[in-house]
């Protein structure tokens with residue numbers, strides 16, 4: 001089975017590629033990175049390509065993948081405010097480009113990495129898939145629009161899909177810090193003897209899901225969940241104050257917590 005993974009060298013991508021290799025898949029990776037650091041395996045073929053570019057179609061033409069797991073994205077909420085054009089270009093136009101190639105080269109199914117950011121600030125928890133969508137950030141908005149395009153392409157061209165809305169993904173090789181990667185940010189600052197920074201009062205909750213579980217969900221969605229949308233989360237909300245407390249206990253450190261003003265678009269609920 002040949003699976004094309006966009007964003008394969010990324011945090012979730014590398015775990016997903018490793019898991020697909022364990023399942024004996026042949027993996028094609030498309031990413032704009034020059035130095036992808038993928039698992040060394042003869043079943044992985046790497047293309048250094050921007051998903052927005054016209055070259056993408058040629059890759060599908062040559063490789064004729066059976067499935068596509070679309071992970072490449074402009075992934076940061078704060079950066080979506082700094083550069084909304086780029087966020088929309090990659091997350092919306094890039095997704096349309098991937099969808100067109102999937103349809104043209106008869107890909108059996110696309111699995112899409114959406115985000116719980118599409119919900120905005122719902123007042124019930126745990127968040128269920130039926131909850132109203134009300135993205136509060138440009139990033140959440142671009143994921144919301146990309147989801148809508150996937151459903152429209154599916155209706156128009158009978159393209160099978162599964163949309164997965166991940167909560168806060170954490171785990172080994174996470175490279176983002178700050179509000180987007182709060183677990184890693186806390187650990188790194190603790191290790192460096194610095195206070196953990198919390199934006200807001202720390203009572204905001206997050207739902208943390210382990211990256212290997214997300215990789216397994218990505219691979220599983222190739223064979224189940226046709227035309228459906230699922231949350232990929234733990235279903236448990238943890239406040240940032242609780243998280244900082246637990247990490248201090250675990251690492252036997254007593255760093256203080258530094259509070260900073262809440263940033264725009266950052267959700268106060270569990271994801």
Ligand SMILES: NC(=O)c1ccc[n+]([C@@H]2O[C@H](COP(=O)([O-])OP(=O)(O)OC[C@H]3O[C@@H](n4cnc5c(N)ncnc54)[C@H](O)[C@@H]3O)[C@@H](O)[C@H]2O)c1
Nearest residue numbers: 007010011012031032050051071072073113115166168169
């Ligand atoms: N990490 C999380 O907590 C989280 C939560 C919800 C959703 N997601 C989604 O999961 C997916 C993977 O996230 P991640 O945490 O692994 O991010 P990541 O930044 O580690 O990986 C994203 C990859 O996409 C690539 N990329 C970006 N723009 C590209 C372009 N124009 N063309 C080709 N490649 C491009 C990057 O080079 C990178 O390798 C993303 O779609 C993200 O929005 C992640």
